[in-house]
Amino acid sequence: METIQTDVAIIGAGGAGLRAAIALAQADPKIRIALISKVYPMRSHTCAAEGGAAGVIKDDDSFEQHFHDTVGGGDWLSDQDAVEYFIHEAPKELIQLEHWGCPWNREADGSVAVRPFGGMKIKRTWFAADKSGFHILHTLFQTSLQFQNIQRFDEYYATDLLVDDGRCQGFTAIEMRSGQMRCFKAGAVVIAGGGAGRMFPFNTNGAIKTGDGMALAYRAGAPLKDMEFVQYHPTGLPNTGTLLTEACRGEGGVLLNKDNYRFLQDYGMGPETPIGKPELKTMELGPRDRVSQSIWHEIQRGRSVKTAWGDCVWLDMRHLGEKKIDERLPFVRDICISYLGIDPVKEMVPIRPVVHYMMGGIHTDTKAATSLPGLFAAGECACVSINGANRLGSNSLVEILVFGKRAGLSALDHARSQKPGNDAALTTLADAAQAKLRALFMRNVGKESISGLRKEMMDTMEEGCGIYRTQESMAKTCDKISELRRRYQNVALHDKTNVYNTDLLSALELGSMLDCAEAVAVGGRERKESRGAHQRLDFTARDDSKYLKHSMAYYNGLEPPRIDYRDVVITSSPPGVRDYSGAKK
Amino acid sequence: MSDNRMEVRQVELEVLRYNPETDQEPKLQKFTVPCVNEWCVLDALNYLKDNLDPTLAYRWSCHMQVCGSCGMMINGEPKLACKAMLRDYPGTIRIEPLAHFPVERDLVTVADDFMAKLKRVKPYLIPGQPRTLEDGEYKQSPEQLKRYRQYAMCINCMLCYAACPEYGLQPKFIGPAAIALAHRYNQDSRDGGRDERQEEIATNEGVWECTFVGACSEVCPKHVDPAAALQQVKVASTVDWYLEHFMSWVKK
Ligand SMILES: Cc1cc2nc3c(=O)[nH]c(=O)nc-3n(C[C@H](O)[C@H](O)[C@H](O)COP(=O)(O)OP(=O)(O)OC[C@H]3O[C@@H](n4cnc5c(N)ncnc54)[C@H](O)[C@@H]3O)c2cc1C
Numbered sequence: 001m002e003t004i005q006t007d008v009a010i011i012g013a014g015g016a017g018l019r020a021a022i023a024l025a026q027a028d029p030k031i032r033i034a035l036i037s038k039v040y041p042m043r044s045h046t047c048a049a050e051g052g053a054a055g056v057i058k059d060d061d062s063f064e065q066h067f068h069d070t071v072g073g074g075d076w077l078s079d080q081d082a083v084e085y086f087i088h089e090a091p092k093e094l095i096q097l098e099h100w101g102c103p104w105n106r107e108a109d110g111s112v113a114v115r116p117f118g119g120m121k122i123k124r125t126w127f128a129a130d131k132s133g134f135h136i137l138h139t140l141f142q143t144s145l146q147f148q149n150i151q152r153f154d155e156y157y158a159t160d161l162l163v164d165d166g167r168c169q170g171f172t173a174i175e176m177r178s179g180q181m182r183c184f185k186a187g188a189v190v191i192a193g194g195g196a197g198r199m200f201p202f203n204t205n206g207a208i209k210t211g212d213g214m215a216l217a218y219r220a221g222a223p224l225k226d227m228e229f230v231q232y233h234p235t236g237l238p239n240t241g242t243l244l245t246e247a248c249r250g251e252g253g254v255l256l257n258k259d260n261y262r263f264l265q266d267y268g269m270g271p272e273t274p275i276g277k278p279e280l281k282t283m284e285l286g287p288r289d290r291v292s293q294s295i296w297h298e299i300q301r302g303r304s305v306k307t308a309w310g311d312c313v314w315l316d317m318r319h320l321g322e323k324k325i326d327e328r329l330p331f332v333r334d335i336c337i338s339y340l341g342i343d344p345v346k347e348m349v350p351i352r353p354v355v356h357y358m359m360g361g362i363h364t365d366t367k368a369a370t371s372l373p374g375l376f377a378a379g380e381c382a383c384v385s386i387n388g389a390n391r392l393g394s395n396s397l398v399e400i401l402v403f404g405k406r407a408g409l410s411a412l413d414h415a416r417s418q419k420p421g422n423d424a425a426l427t428t429l430a431d432a433a434q435a436k437l438r439a440l441f442m443r444n445v446g447k448e449s450i451s452g453l454r455k456e457m458m459d460t461m462e463e464g465c466g467i468y469r470t471q472e473s474m475a476k477t478c479d480k481i482s483e484l485r486r487r488y489q490n491v492a493l494h495d496k497t498n499v500y501n502t503d504l505l506s507a508l509e510l511g512s513m514l515d516c517a518e519a520v521a522v523g524g525r526e527r528k529e530s531r532g533a534h535q536r537l538d539f540t541a542r543d544d545s546k547y548l549k550h551s552m553a554y555y556n557g558l559e560p561p562r563i564d565y566r567d568v569v570i571t572s573s574p575p576g577v578r579d580y581s582g583a584k585k
Numbered sequence: 586m587s588d589n590r591m592e593v594r595q596v597e598l599e600v601l602r603y604n605p606e607t608d609q610e611p612k613l614q615k616f617t618v619p620c621v622n623e624w625c626v627l628d629a630l631n632y633l634k635d636n637l638d639p640t641l642a643y644r645w646s647c648h649m650q651v652c653g654s655c656g657m658m659i660n661g662e663p664k665l666a667c668k669a670m671l672r673d674y675p676g677t678i679r680i681e682p683l684a685h686f687p688v689e690r691d692l693v694t695v696a697d698d699f700m701a702k703l704k705r706v707k708p709y710l711i712p713g714q715p716r717t718l719e720d721g722e723y724k725q726s727p728e729q730l731k732r733y734r735q736y737a738m739c740i741n742c743m744l745c746y747a748a749c750p751e752y753g754l755q756p757k758f759i760g761p762a763a764i765a766l767a768h769r770y771n772q773d774s775r776d777g778g779r780d781e782r783q784e785e786i787a788t789n790e791g792v793w794e795c796t797f798v799g800a801c802s803e804v805c806p807k808h809v810d811p812a813a814a815l816q817q818v819k820v821a822s823t824v825d826w827y828l829e830h831f832m833s834w835v836k837k
């Protein structure tokens with residue numbers, strides 16, 4: 001097997017992975033950096049982010065307020081030391097991107113413009129029209145091209161971490177073009193593999209968001225944290241799940257039920273604000289978990305809009321007018337016209353909540369180190385945790401920058417402090433990974449199909465781990481996933497060739513999703529309270545006496561994960577009440 | 586909202602298949618796929634892969650016209666499969682890999698040449714006046730932003746290369762998207778790297794190769810208008826040439 005020897009290897013070239021690579025290249029032009037991605041970097045799903053990125057920059061804002069919005073938004077499950085580090089680094093990272101050329105929207109005086117976002121008390125979201133993530137990703141990718149010591153391996157799929165002597169020293173990956181396996185040996189490894197929303201049927205995530213990064217770390221013994229917290233975004237297109245950014249509401253769009261009534265006022269987010277005058281942290285600018293849950297209740301009460309794609313509510317943006325929509329939300333308009341045939345300038349758009357983001361992920365400390373020495377993680381695949389039980393919109397584009405950089409630099413420190421590894425032992429591990437793959441190729445096609453198992457997984461995840469959950473629904477899903485993971489052992493490939501074998505990729509991605517799905521379902525079943533995005537009909541209140549804790553899921557082979565708990569770090573904000581009514585001041 | 590959006594119809598697809606390990610040459614394969622009317626071509630391919638033939642290879646990810654993965658020839662025209670709506674294709678739909686690129690397998694092309702060209706034009710900010718983080722952001726007025734924003738919209742989908750007759754004839758041509766990207770930085774008020782970039786793009790392999798057919802701008806799904814960028818670079822480099830050769834005494 002061909003071996004690539006490098007100082008730091010990064011799995012994932014989305015926002016987090018690219019930021020890590022640049023930080024490393026700038027820290028030392030002599031170190032070797034290998035950047036591996038299963039897609040070309042600019043195809044990474046960071047490109048899909050629309051709304052923007054939060055960082056304190058304006059005079060009316062303060063670190064303290066960003067801190068409180070984030071911690072309260074996360075229903076006090078965020079680690080407050082991590083949040084403190086995050087909010088202080090955020091503006092520096094956003095300015096750094098500005099210096100690298102990111103086309104942020106501007107005020108008339110040439111300074112960077114900010115927009116309001118859900119759950120944020122002050123306008124602090126930097127944006128580049130409604131293509132913020134796209135511009136961040138391309139700015140990072142293009143910036144990375146000037147560094148000779150970033151060696152890219154585009155369209156390489158990482159399969160197994162190599163752990164010897166109690167530390168991570170590399171991984172194996174398949175080169176898609178040749179189908180050959182390669183062995184990457186490194187002083188330290190950073191995982192920046194992105195989210196796992198594709199385990200649900202209706203989601204805003206790209207095809208690549210299959211939780212590979214999480215599964216890689218998990219199988220190698222690093223625990224996954226808070227996996228039960230899955231964010232639903234309130235405004236997805238009902239047929240494709242395509243996201244309509246929160247900025248639709250930030251700019252003044254409103255949500256209506258079938259009677260054209262702004263129902264959010266019935267769920268503690270009122271009183272009603274005048275049309276076209278959105279007020280921060282109120283009504284349509286409440287946090288995502290609350291808004292999505294309110295839509296669910298409207299559906300239960302029979303006040304939803306019936307459409308060919310199921311129960312919806314209306315998103316009305318007509319009063320914004322064509323000019324503002326074209327200037328601030330041009331992409332939203334394009335998408336609505338393309339996929340629904342509806343022009344938001346003229347008509348109301350039906351929407352429904354859609355799976356969007358994983359708050360949970362690979363457990364890391366504030367230095368982005370996982371529990372496995374030599375392994376670091378950042379971005380959506382990691383859980384530091386700044387997002388707690390519910391991420392605030394526009395915090396994660398900043399998280400990928402702040403902790404991407406952190407992960408890169410921490411990995412460098414680690415790599416420099418290590419003695420060379422045992423080459424022979426690593427080669428043996430790599431050979432074992434290759435043998436596993438060969439066995440998959442040899443297996444004869446039976447009755448299990450990849451797409452069939454995938455569909456069963458998605459259905460049970462939606463049924464058991466949706467917006468509202470119960471003991472019974474989650475227990476059923478746990479059993480089902482456990483069954484699917486066993487049946488997955490019999491999955492075989494139809495395609496036994498080497499070049500760009502996407503049948504193989506689908507099989508491996510399904511394996512990752514099933515592992516992540518089990519951690520979500522078991523973590524949810526065991527958390528007998530309601531907090532943030534984890535809402536239960538049988539335990540409706542938050543229970544700080546028992547669950548002011550992170551869940552930690554440990555891989556356990558074909559058995560369900562072992563769940564352990566870890567205290568939340570509280571520095572200055574004791575758990576309080578989340579208030580999103582306009583009445584409070 | 587009652588209309589025919591949710592109707593299912595049988596759509597005939599002719600898909601180019603080529604596996605270098607098993608095939609002598611590419612061939613078209615026919616499939617009949619039950620499709621919902623409101624689907625795009627990518628949905629039809631996904632149905633095909635999940636239900637009819639798991640060996641089909643193609644690239645996609647975002648399904649929202651922004652990742653740039655799913656460029657292919659649809660009835661002979663370069664399109665994003667996630668933007669090509671079935672309602673616009675009443676008959677048989679022929680799907681082939683992007684023209685002018687080597688085929689890696691089925692609908693997957695080899696993108697090495699494009700990636701190398703992107704890198705060549707130095708598509709990153711070379712600051713005119715470097716700033717530290719403590720200095721804060723560069724000031725840039727909305728008008729200054731507007732001068733380059735359109736050229737920053739490129740999703741690297743490569744449709745313009747598949748449409749460009751010059752690139753088809755002369756693969757050394759740097760091509761529309763890379764030149765538009767260089768122009769994007771040249772036009773940015775924060776940038777001072779124009780001279781370095783001109784060395785790459787104001788050459789025969791650069792803008793002078795372009796015969797201004799304009800096909801690139803027509804197929805661009807993001808309205809980047811690379812043809813306009815090429816034209817502006819040409820004009821600017823003509824001015825440079827005159828300044829250098831005839832006007833040098835003016836500077837002295
Ligand atoms: C539609 C949408 C809109 C959003 N809008 C916003 C917003 O406005 N504001 C905000 O703050 N956040 C937003 N988010 C969230 C945010 O965009 C993401 O959380 C963030 O971009 C994730 O970045 P990442 O670098 O962690 O992962 P990604 O960008 O997804 O990158 C993951 C990388 O890992 C690689 N990879 C994965 N598995 C493997 C493997 N096995 N081998 C090799 N490589 C692998 C992939 O190729 C890819 O390069 C949005 C998310 C979505 C889906």
Ligand code: SF4
Nearest residue numbers: 739740742743745805
């Ligand atoms: S210029 Fe347009 S067509 Fe060409 S790669 Fe960019 S987005 Fe695609």
Ligand code: FES
Nearest residue numbers: 648652653655667
């Ligand atoms: S799938 Fe991303 S552009 Fe079509």
